[in-house]
Amino acid sequence: MKNKNSQVFKLSALGMLAIAMVHPVLAVADDDEVAALMNPTSSVTVEEIYVSQGSQKFGEYNGLNKQGGYVNGNLNVKGGGGYKKNEEGDTTRWSVNGTNLGLSNASAGATVSDQGSWNVGVGYDELTHNLSPGYQTPYKGTMGGNKFSLPSNFFPTGNTNTNTLTSAQLADFQNSDISTTRKNTSFNAGLVLDRSTNISFDFNHLDQSGAKLMAFASSQWAAPTGGVAAQAISILPTPTNYQTDTVNLAVNWKGEKSHLTASYFGSFFRDGYNGVQFQTFAGTVTSSSKTWVTAGVNANNFETMSTAPSNTLHQLNLNGGYDLSDKTKLTGNLSISRNTQNSTSGVDPFQIGNLISGVSPFNGLVNTSHADFKVIDKSIQDLTLAAGYKFDGRDNLSQSNMNNFYSISTAAAYYPNTPISYKNSIFEASGDYRFTKDQHASLTYQNKYLNQYCNQYASGGNPTNYTSTGGTGYFNLTANSYPAGANCVTTPSTISNNLTAAYKNRVNEDLNLKFSYGFDVRSATNSTTAIAAFTDPSYIGTSASGNPGVNANNYFGYQPFFEASRVQQVVKGSSNWQATENLSLGLGAKYSEDNYTASQYGVKSANLWSLNLDATYRYVEEGTVTAYAVQQSGMRNLLMLNGTSGTFNNTLTQNDSTLGLGFKHAGLLQNSLTLLGDATYSLGQSTYNTSLNYGTSATCTTAGTCGTLPVIANRMAAIKLGAAYQVSKHSTLGLRYMYQHLNSNDFYYNGYQVGYTPTATLPTNQTSGSYNVNVIAASYTYSFD
Numbered sequence: 001m002k003n004k005n006s007q008v009f010k011l012s013a014l015g016m017l018a019i020a021m022v023h024p025v026l027a028v029a030d031d032d033e034v035a036a037l038m039n040p041t042s043s044v045t046v047e048e049i050y051v052s053q054g055s056q057k058f059g060e061y062n063g064l065n066k067q068g069g070y071v072n073g074n075l076n077v078k079g080g081g082g083y084k085k086n087e088e089g090d091t092t093r094w095s096v097n098g099t100n101l102g103l104s105n106a107s108a109g110a111t112v113s114d115q116g117s118w119n120v121g122v123g124y125d126e127l128t129h130n131l132s133p134g135y136q137t138p139y140k141g142t143m144g145g146n147k148f149s150l151p152s153n154f155f156p157t158g159n160t161n162t163n164t165l166t167s168a169q170l171a172d173f174q175n176s177d178i179s180t181t182r183k184n185t186s187f188n189a190g191l192v193l194d195r196s197t198n199i200s201f202d203f204n205h206l207d208q209s210g211a212k213l214m215a216f217a218s219s220q221w222a223a224p225t226g227g228v229a230a231q232a233i234s235i236l237p238t239p240t241n242y243q244t245d246t247v248n249l250a251v252n253w254k255g256e257k258s259h260l261t262a263s264y265f266g267s268f269f270r271d272g273y274n275g276v277q278f279q280t281f282a283g284t285v286t287s288s289s290k291t292w293v294t295a296g297v298n299a300n301n302f303e304t305m306s307t308a309p310s311n312t313l314h315q316l317n318l319n320g321g322y323d324l325s326d327k328t329k330l331t332g333n334l335s336i337s338r339n340t341q342n343s344t345s346g347v348d349p350f351q352i353g354n355l356i357s358g359v360s361p362f363n364g365l366v367n368t369s370h371a372d373f374k375v376i377d378k379s380i381q382d383l384t385l386a387a388g389y390k391f392d393g394r395d396n397l398s399q400s401n402m403n404n405f406y407s408i409s410t411a412a413a414y415y416p417n418t419p420i421s422y423k424n425s426i427f428e429a430s431g432d433y434r435f436t437k438d439q440h441a442s443l444t445y446q447n448k449y450l451n452q453y454c455n456q457y458a459s460g461g462n463p464t465n466y467t468s469t470g471g472t473g474y475f476n477l478t479a480n481s482y483p484a485g486a487n488c489v490t491t492p493s494t495i496s497n498n499l500t501a502a503y504k505n506r507v508n509e510d511l512n513l514k515f516s517y518g519f520d521v522r523s524a525t526n527s528t529t530a531i532a533a534f535t536d537p538s539y540i541g542t543s544a545s546g547n548p549g550v551n552a553n554n555y556f557g558y559q560p561f562f563e564a565s566r567v568q569q570v571v572k573g574s575s576n577w578q579a580t581e582n583l584s585l586g587l588g589a590k591y592s593e594d595n596y597t598a599s600q601y602g603v604k605s606a607n608l609w610s611l612n613l614d615a616t617y618r619y620v621e622e623g624t625v626t627a628y629a630v631q632q633s634g635m636r637n638l639l640m641l642n643g644t645s646g647t648f649n650n651t652l653t654q655n656d657s658t659l660g661l662g663f664k665h666a667g668l669l670q671n672s673l674t675l676l677g678d679a680t681y682s683l684g685q686s687t688y689n690t691s692l693n694y695g696t697s698a699t700c701t702t703a704g705t706c707g708t709l710p711v712i713a714n715r716m717a718a719i720k721l722g723a724a725y726q727v728s729k730h731s732t733l734g735l736r737y738m739y740q741h742l743n744s745n746d747f748y749y750n751g752y753q754v755g756y757t758p759t760a761t762l763p764t765n766q767t768s769g770s771y772n773v774n775v776i777a778a779s780y781t782y783s784f785d
Contacts, residue, residue, distance in 0.1 A: 246267045
């Protein structure tokens with residue numbers, strides 16, 4: 001998001017550093033504020049920024065990811081007769097604005113309007129997201145392209161163990177900056193037809209380029225007649241070559257007691273590619289007219305991974321409201337949409353390399369609908385009653401064909417896509433009673449019902465000559481389909497009932513209190529005969545040898561925690577106290593607790609609490625000091641089943657602490673100088689601990705099967721200092737200094753390093769992104785009427 005508001009002085013070019021520290025805040029009388037609206041001030045800012053160290057993480061969003069200097073600028077110019085009193089009755093206004101015009105998070109726009117008649121505007125903004133610090137790869141190819149090849153000297157001879165790469169192979173690794181950039185162009189217009197009716201139009205073109213890292217896998221066959229040995233994994237930048245056009249046309253009508261808006265929304269997404277070609281480092285061999293990947297044999301095979309398919313959405317909307325009486329109002333919204341996607345290529349959307357024996361056209365079609373209404377009544381003195389209903393439906397009519405490909409097992413696999421549909425309804429009723437003008441109490445009840453299903457599931461497939469034995473009768477591979485009416489979800493429905501009570505009290509002019517308590521019970525149904533899209537037939541049911549009952553490839557008793565039955569309690573409270581004329585204090589607290597007592601395995605319980613304190617002290621008329629502290633802690637506990645061995649517990653604890661201190665002193669040097677400063681420290685820590693509930697011959701130390709893993713920690717400290725000096729009525733000089741430090745430790749990244757990856761995964765040497773960065777920025781702003 002971009003801030004397009006005008007400011008006399010602004011150093012927003014520092015992105016996340018863009019707190020207006022050096023903007024002089026001058027007291028303006030009411031008359032001056034009115035005059036400013038009638039005759040607004042325009043400004044032009046030019047600034048020079050220097051960054052001491054390049055860092056993908058520090059410059060993740062602000063565009064300051066490279067060491068060196070940056071020239072930046074802001075522009076805010078307004079004009080037109082509508083800003084001034086004039087005898088001709090001119091009501092036109094225009095504006096031109098730009099922010100961070102020298103950086104990769106720039107925005108610009110222009111508007112012109114005739115007040116009460118029409119308006120036209122254009123806009124542009126862009127944002128670069130820098131990703132994956134330290135990424136290295138031996139692959140050759142352009143970041144944002146869709147073909148990656150390896151140097152000719154990279155291929156091993158009879159060995160693909162990536163922990164024993166040769167010096168020549170390691171020399172092929174090169175640094176590569178990974179990023180995505182979005183460029184957004186917009187046009188909007190409005191026309192007033194009469195006092196009650198107007199038309200609005202918005203068009204937006206979004207262009208996304210660059211890439212995001214993704215794992216690309218290819219199977220390794222041990223021999224032409226043998227089974228699959230493993231997978232060869234390469235982590236490569238999959239391109240984001242996307243274009244999205246959106247259109248919104250609306251007609252708005254407003255009467256004495258009612259209002260109505262009818263609109264059309266269209267979204268048109270296009271992917272410039274339908275797949276990414278990549279060269280596997282494992283080798284190839286031909287067997288039975290099929291090309292398979294194998295270790296160290298003629299490694300020149302290119303495989304293909306699909307990219308996001310194009311799609312189109314059309315939506316019609318109707319919303320409005322009607323005053324049933326002076327004290328009773330009704331509002332509502334209706335919408336329907338049609339989302340289509342059709343891929344006929346053998347690559348898109350399912351193909352991985354040449355392992356698929358054929359892909360049927362997807363013929364994706366999803367129809368959605370929405371309806372809601374709300375009635376608010378104030379007929380009873382001091383009591384406000386409200387009731388509402390909301391419905392959302394997703395009718396997924398996409399085909400669910402069975403597709404045949406060779407997996408990393410010795411048999412053919414038949415897997416469908418899962419076109420999930422749902423119906424979600426919410427009923428809510430509330431009452432708010434005012435005891436006095438300063439005391440309120442409210443009670444809200446909410447009922448939610450969610451139903452998930454598939455209209456048709458794995459009902460057709462591709463012809464094949466392959467057969468398979470095994471399975472337990474739930475489905476027959478040679479039939480290329482699941483049985484009619486097969487359930488595609490393990491949790492077909494959930495019902496939630498929530499009751500929340502709140503109390504607000506303005507004790508006096510200096511003290512405000514708020515409290516609330518919420519209790520939510522969610523009940524979920526569990527289908528024990530669901531068949532997941534990637535279910536191995538030998539694991540279905542209870543008759544598979546050596547395996548207990550399996551439900552959609554999960555042992556019976558597992559349910560996703562976000563769908564499982566749950567009891568939740570939430571308590572919140574806050575206070576704002578003006579202790580003295582110059583001192584104000586704030587306090588807030590929250591505690592939530594989740595219990596999943598109906599789940600045999602998986603997440604069993606979780607809790608989270610937070611406490612925040614803040615204070616503001618005005619030590620002189622033009623000087624203030626602020627301080628704040630935030631503490632948040634949480635725990636999640638789950639019970640897991642290790643095959644037939646037994647169960648084990650895993651807990652995740654998280655602690656986040658933030659401290660901050662800031663000051664602002666204006667009015668120095670005859671109201672010409674403003675000083676600002678800010679210091680922030682934050683520490684985030686996460687810890688996993690596993691304890692076994694069964695005996696094992698392996699020790700925790702050597703096998704890593706239990707005990708506490710290294711702490712995942714992020715320590716950030718930042719100091720910001722700024723000054724703004726108003727040289728004259730029209731000229732202002734600004735200076736800012738910032739130091740920011742991040743120390744990040746995450747054992748997850750150990751698996752990316754040379755010598756520590758899985759034996760068939762190419763290392764990337766990615767890091768979590770620690771840094772020490774100094775930033776200096778100097779600016780000049782010229783303002784004029």
